[in-house]
Amino acid sequence: MSQGVEFNRLMLDMRAMQADAMSLPKATAAAELAPGQSTFADMLGQAIGKVNQTQQASNQLANAFEIGKSGVDLTDVMIASQKASVSMQALTQVRNKLVQAYQDIMQMPV
Numbered sequence: 001m002s003q004g005v006e007f008n009r010l011m012l013d014m015r016a017m018q019a020d021a022m023s024l025p026k027a028t029a030a031a032e033l034a035p036g037q038s039t040f041a042d043m044l045g046q047a048i049g050k051v052n053q054t055q056q057a058s059n060q061l062a063n064a065f066e067i068g069k070s071g072v073d074l075t076d077v078m079i080a081s082q083k084a085s086v087s088m089q090a091l092t093q094v095r096n097k098l099v100q101a102y103q104d105i106m107q108m109p110v
Helices: 002-023 026-031 040-066 074-106
Strands: none
Touching (some): 040 074
16 A cells, blocks of 8 residues: 555656646756756767767777787777777667666656
C-alpha cells in the first residue's frame, strides 16, 4: 500500500512540475541558470566533441604510422584506437539510454 501512495505522490509532483514548466516563458526558464552553470545539452555536446577529438587523434596517429613517420609506435596507435573505440561505445550506450528514457516518458499516461 505504501508503494501506491508513493506512486500517486510522484505522479502529482510530476503533474505540478509539468504545469509549472508550461506556464513559464522560455526565456525565463533559460535565464535561471547561474553563471558558470551548463545545461544538460551543453554537457552532452561537450562529450560528443571529446569523442570526436579522440576519433580524429586516433585517425591521425594511424595515418602517421602508415606513412612511416618516425616517432610513431604501433603500441601508441593501438592504444589510441582502443580509446576511440571505447569512447564511441560509451557514447552509443548513453544515446541508447536517452532514447529509452524518452520512449518511457512518452508512453506514460498523463
